[in-house]
Amino acid sequence: xxxxxxxxxxxxxxxxxxxxxxxxxxxxxxxxxxxxxxxxxxxxxxxxxxxxxxxxxxxxxxxxxxxxxxxxxxxxxxxxxxxxxxxxxxxxxxxxxxxxxxxxxxxxxxxxxxxxxxxxxxxxxxxxxxxxxxxxxxxxxxxxxxxxxxxxxxxxxxxxxxxxxxxxxxxxxxxxxxxxxxxxxxxxxxxxxxxxxxxxxxxxxxxxxxxxxxxxxxxxxxxxxxxxxxxxxxxxxxxxxxxxxxxxxxxxxxxxxxxxxxxxxxx
Amino acid sequence: xxxxxxxxxxxxxxxxxxxxxxxxxxxxxxxxxxxxxxxxxxxxxxxxxxxxxxxxxxxxxxxxxxxxxxxxxxxxxxxxxxxxxxxxxxxxxxxxxxxxxxxxxxxxxxxxxxxxxxxxxxxxxxxxxxxxxxxxxxxxxxxxxxxxxxxxxxxxxxxxxxxxxxxxxxxxxxxxxxxxxxxxxxxxxxxxxxxxxxxxxxxxxxxxxxxxxxxxxxxxxxxxxxxxxxxxxxxxxxxxxxxxxxxxxxxxxxxxxxxxxxxxxxxxxxxxxxxxxxxxxxxxxxxxxxxxxxxxxxxxxxxxxxxxxxxxxxxxxxxxxxxxxxxxxxxxxxxxxxxxxxxxxxxxxxx
Numbered sequence: 231x232x233x234x235x236x237x238x239x240x241x242x243x244x245x246x247x248x249x250x251x252x253x254x255x256x257x258x259x260x261x262x263x264x265x266x267x268x269x270x271x272x273x274x275x276x277x278x279x280x281x282x283x284x285x286x287x288x289x290x291x292x293x294x295x296x297x298x299x300x301x302x303x304x305x306x307x308x309x310x311x312x313x314x315x316x317x318x319x320x321x322x323x324x325x326x327x328x329x330x331x332x333x334x335x336x337x338x339x340x341x342x343x344x345x346x347x348x349x350x351x352x353x354x355x356x357x358x359x360x361x362x363x364x365x366x367x368x369x370x371x372x373x374x375x376x377x378x379x380x381x382x383x384x385x386x387x388x389x390x391x392x393x394x395x396x397x398x399x400x401x402x403x404x405x406x407x408x409x410x411x412x413x414x415x416x417x418x419x420x421x422x423x424x425x426x427x428x429x430x431x432x433x434x435x436x437x438x439x440x441x442x443x444x445x446x447x448x449x450x451x452x453x454x455x456x457x458x459x460x461x462x463x464x465x466x467x468x469x470x471x472x473x474x475x476x477x478x479x480x481x482x483x484x485x486x487x488x489x490x491x492x493x494x495x496x497x
Numbered sequence: 498x499x500x501x502x503x504x505x506x507x508x509x510x511x512x513x514x515x516x517x518x519x520x521x522x523x524x525x526x527x528x529x530x531x532x533x534x535x536x537x538x539x540x541x542x543x544x545x546x547x548x549x550x551x552x553x554x555x556x557x558x559x560x561x562x563x564x565x566x567x568x569x570x571x572x573x574x575x576x577x578x579x580x581x582x583x584x585x586x587x588x589x590x591x592x593x594x595x596x597x598x599x600x601x602x603x604x605x606x607x608x609x610x611x612x613x614x615x616x617x618x619x620x621x622x623x624x625x626x627x628x629x630x631x632x633x634x635x636x637x638x639x640x641x642x643x644x645x646x647x648x649x650x651x652x653x654x655x656x657x658x659x660x661x662x663x664x665x666x667x668x669x670x671x672x673x674x675x676x677x678x679x680x681x682x683x684x685x686x687x688x689x690x691x692x693x694x695x696x697x698x699x700x701x702x703x704x705x706x707x708x709x710x711x712x713x714x715x716x717x718x719x720x721x722x723x724x725x726x727x728x729x730x731x732x733x734x735x736x737x738x739x740x741x742x743x744x745x746x747x748x749x750x751x752x753x754x755x756x757x758x759x760x761x762x763x764x765x766x767x768x769x770x771x772x773x774x775x776x777x778x779x780x781x782x783x784x785x786x787x788x789x790x791x792x793x794x795x796x797x798x799x800x801x802x803x804x805x806x807x808x809x810x811x812x813x814x815x816x817x818x819x820x821x822x823x824x825x826x827x828x829x830x831x832x833x834x835x836x837x838x839x840x841x842x843x844x845x846x847x848x
Contacts, residue, residue: 311622
């Protein structure tokens with residue numbers, strides 16, 4: 231386990247709990263973001279399809295409009311300046327509003343105004359007035375399509391950006407944050423186990439030391455009390471080793487008793 | 498009157514008559530149009546046109562060519578021809594030729610007035626004016642803010658002055674009034690032109706009567722057609738019709754109350770020459786009307802060249818050239834917009 235791919239934390243139980251919380255958060259977040267990315271991609275595909283359709287229609291409509299202008303010029307002569315010079319303000323305006331797709335705000339454009347329906351309808355009264363109106367309508371249609379296309383294109387770009395960000399987040403959660411948290415948790419667990427083992431070993435050591443001290447004390451007492459106890463003197467050297475092994479087994483079997491009995495062990 | 502004209506016509510007008518008939522042979526023929534219709538690009542069109550009278554005007558145009566450039570150069574050719582003839586003209590032919598250009602003059606006046614109302618630059622507006630309709634004091638039109646001032650300050654010195662007496666109101670100018678003003682002026686102009694031709698007498702009067710009557714009737718038809726569904730009242734509509742023509746006065750009364758295309762058709766068909774035109778078109782084909790009317794006009798204009806010793810040829814030449822420019826515009830646009838299947842819909846063959 232390398233130290234690079236984990237957080238630098240103190241291996242304690244509290245931090246472990248925090249880390250576990252973060253891990254479950256990361257997993258949930260990953261699932262949510264994945265869902266969002268899917269939703270965005272779905273919408274993205276829809277928009278793409280619509281853009282292709284609109285663009286194809288655009289080509290046709292623009293052609294038709296340009297030709298309607300030709301027809302109007304054929305019938306009415308050069309009416310361009312007459313129309314240009316009587317323009318006061320924009321008759322078609324575009325309003326921007328917002329649409330919400332899975333938390334991503336997408337700008338949307340809409341046409342305002344009816345394209346100056348009332349004002350110019352006497353232009354070309356003497357010749358070609360009808361063609362001029364047809365031309366106006368054709369271009370109004372083209373403008374509508376343009377606005378729709380602008381809406382779609384902007385949505386396309388915004389969504390593209392949003393999808394990229396979301397996917398980056400999804401991947402980051404999946405490939406960076408989660409392994410790192412998992413590693414940290416594993417590390418903390420390892421460290422905690424290690425600590426436990428060390429503690430256990432120390433406990434044993436203390437216990438055996440105490441036992442040896444008690445034995446020595448007893449031996450001294452026996453030696454001072456009854457010097458002719460030859461049987462005990464012969465088995466003397468073997469007794470500590472045997473006694474040690476026995477005590478380990480005893481300590482392992484009921485550690486809690488020993489813990490409760492010995493006042494040196496604080497926990 | 499025929500004999501008298503033949504005796505004296507060539508003394509003053511023989512040269513110009515020859516010139517205009519020479520120009521007539523420079524008009525594009527059906528073969529030319531067939532060639533033009535085969536073109537794939539605007540450069541091809543230019544190449545074909547360089548073989549015609551338009552050659553010198555288009556020869557030096559650099560290559561990415563636009564339809565407007567072609568049309569402008571072709572108009573230049575007409576304007577050059579016209580000014581040359583006008584310079585050489587003696588009275589009363591000179592006056593007659595001036596009359597021919599008054600239509601453009603009205604358009605220019607209206608253009609400048611509209612532009613001024615919206616505070617456009619006068620110099621810019623002057624560039625947009627039709628060169629045939631220019632007059633000396635045109636730039637000063639910009640000072641006027643209402644009809645009365647316009648008349649008092651500027652138009653009183655122009656040939657259009659008498660026509661304004663009819664539309665002289667102190668109402669402020671707006672789009673609606675301007676469009677009505679344009680048509681009222683045109684009506685007054687046509688009436689005056691017709692009277693002038695009658696005064697000239699002889700073959701000129703005879704030929705021009707026919708042409709102007711057709712022009713007046715066509716305007717009446719167009720005004721009716723284009724005012725259906727607009728705010729223009731019947732009385733206002735009636736006032737815009739000229740006081741002559743085959744439809745005057747009974748046809749006009751019917752046209753004034755017409756509310757749809759079929760009613761217009763009924764009114765027009767009571768006049769035998771127009772009945773022939775309308776039978777060419779199926780019911781409900783109002784789109785084709787323009788072309789049919791242009792064809793009829795061209796047919797009449799071409800006939801004027803069959804007559805001798807009259808001024809109608811000058812008028813006819815101008816109109817035919819304009820139709821030709823319209824044809825070239827149509828062909829060029831079709832080629833430029835890749836709509837070659839529609840080419841034949843717009844060409845009016847002159848010869």
